Amino acid sequence: MSAIQKIIFEDFPLRNGVVQSNIMLSYQLFGQPIGTAPLVLVNHALTGNSQVTGENGWWKSLIGENKTIDTNKCTILAFNIPGNGYQDEENQVENYKDFTTYDIANLFWKGIDSLKIIQVFAVIGGSLGGSIAWEMAFIRPNTIENLIPVATSWKASDWLIGNVLIQDLILNNSKNPIHDARIHAMLLYRTPESFQKKFNSKLQNENGMFQVESWLLHHGEKLQNRFQLSGYKLMNHLLKTTNCFKPLNQSDVLRSLTSNIHLVSVDSDYFFTANEIKTAFLEIKTEKNNVFYHEIKSIHGHDAFLMEYEQLNTILTPIFN
Incomplete structure (x- = not known):
């Protein structure tokens, strides 16, 4: 490396x-x-x-x-x-x-x-x-x-600026900010068709959790373990500043x-x-x-x-x- x-x-x-x-x-x-x-x-x-x-x-x-x-x-x-x-x-x-x-x-x-x-x-x-x-x-x-x-x-489009605002609110107000912001972001990065093809509304376990829920929670935890809150706030903010x-x-x-x-x-x-x-x-x-x-x-x-x-x-x- x-x-x-x-x-x-x-x-x-x-x-x-x-x-x-x-x-x-x-x-x-x-x-x-x-x-x-x-x-x-x-x-x-x-x-x-x-x-x-x-x-x-x-x-x-x-x-x-x-x-x-x-x-x-x-x-x-x-x-x-x-x-x-x-x-x-x-x-x-x-x-x-x-x-x-x-x-x-x-x-x-x-x-x-x-x-x-x-x-x-x-x-x-x-x-x-x-x-x-x-x-x-x-x-x-x-x-x-x-x-x-x-x-x-x-x-930056108005749609992008709006979503950056939601991410910023999550990052500054959630008790679990990186985790929760990442879950929201993953919904923006994929499509309904992509999710349906990948998960097809299947259950993950007998407790009633769906596979899509387990997958989103995993991505939230994964990013939380490797990202600083200040860094995520900066990266998210930068998205709306392009002009x-x-x-x-x-x-x-x-x-x-x-x-x-x-x-x-x-x-x-x-x-x-x-x-x-x-x-x-x-x-x-x-x-x-x-x-x-x-x-x-x-x-x-x-x-x-x-x-x-x-x-x-x-x-x-x-x-x-």
Whole structure:
């Protein structure tokens, strides 16, 4: 496993004017040494981390030796969003409402600069990680060759903002906040059809508990055992802060982007809907020719970007070949 490395920034200004002192950015590198191969930045989602490949890698079906994103041919860089708690419980962020996806994107660029990286072959991320990828592209429109936001959008929808509010209320008011928030979130990440196919209303035991209830309780306990409350509050809050055009003109920003843009949606996703991603594609298409729309077909909703590996590999293979 690639060792976690750390960079400390003593004074980091946030978009709202707050100066964050001693913010730590941790990261992992996989594959080829920096400067010897195309650099691929992988941004993790809400409950993810920098371990993107290897035995415990959350995207190991996509990234690794002889995989679609091949560690024999690429340098893979993955940052941890500060406060996500991965192997560092001390790096907590209490003032979570001061942060936005813009700030995380800006921090990632500072990390890239610290590593003396000049050009980025691709930035890919799913869900929250994809929103941060969008922000990174707009901060430096000439640095990313291929921008690949998966199951995400460049602006938080009202539906998403509403659900973030519910999650925040649970996290701040429940007696069992991470556990209960995760159970609610799992209902957003899947679909009724996905649940029905998986459980079919079957009982788990003679006590009358349904399999779906047991499964949801298990996911609540699992996340509770590995996530800090402050980290979950931050990750949830970040979801609603994405607005890549604030305070910029959309047409001007899009025209300035040199990246090839590959938008990937899931047809059954109602967290970041296929319709809003398709709408973004059509808006970009009026300003740029090198934009492409791809759609994963699945009954599993938002989580399909972590489940439908064959479809995602098919979409990404031409880009990384």
